[in-house]
Amino acid sequence: MRDTVHVLVFEGFADWQVALALAEIRRPGEWDVRSVGFTREPVMSMSGLQVLPDIGMDELDLQAAALLLLPGGHLWQCAQIEQAAALARRVHDAGAPVAAIDQGVLHVARAGLLDRCRHTGNWPGQIGREAVNYQGQDQYDANVLAVSDGGVITASHLGTIEFAREIIHTLDLYSASDREHWYRLFKHAVPPPWLAGESVEVVRAA
Incomplete structure (x- = not known):
């Protein structure tokens, strides 16, 4: 199931880029969220939070995987860069979607997952410069902050809310209308109809 x-967590990963998505994933209580490290050794996020990975890469159960998230953050070791790309490929080949943001997009590009699907990233040209085998230039969409296609979600480092929205849609969290209200709330501070009355009361009380 x-x-x-x-x-994926590693030394210096950008924790805030996946935080909103993970909070929404856990909210319904139907999904188990597990952190994956290159090993089980603790790592420190870019924000200074120490994280003890639940499992190492070689322990990931592909049959249980519903989604793999790859946050941004620089991997300087060649071995880790190759391992991250291989993990993305393994999960995708096993039938689960892969969601990548910021530098994480480079790993799915190195895995060859962007060559035939619409995708985005931080800026045009970055992926081709960093991933030498990348063949998806014609599929790159510079007009969106996040996009889902072919079992792969990609996002710019500026698109954390859009990234979360694509993940929410992929996992079929909430109804279509609730997802749209969620996006308007977090992106534009427009409260959903069921909160509009409370917002008015708060303003009056102030």
Whole structure:
């Protein structure tokens, strides 16, 4: 049963880029969220939070994987860069979607997952410069902050809310209308109809 969402954690990973998505994934209580490290050794995020990975890469159960999240953050070791790309390929080949943001997009590009699907990233040209085998230039969409296609979600470092929205849609969280209200709330501070009355009361009380 695919009931586990995995997030890759490593030294210096950009924790805030996946935080909103993970919070929404956990909210319904139907998904198990597990952190995956290159090993089980603790790592420190870019924000200074120490994280002890739940599992190492070689322990990931592909049959249980519902989604793999790859946050941004620089991997300087060649071995880790190759391992991250290989992990993305393994999960995708096993039938689960892969969601990548910022530098994480480079790993799915190195895995060859962007050559035939619409995708985006931080800026045009970055992926081709960093991923030498990348063949998806014609599929790159510079007009969106996040997009989902072919079992792959990609996002710019500026698109954390759009990234979360694509993940929410992929996992079929909430109804279509609720997802749209969620996006308007977090992106534009427009409260949903069921909160509009409360917002008015708060303003009056102030």
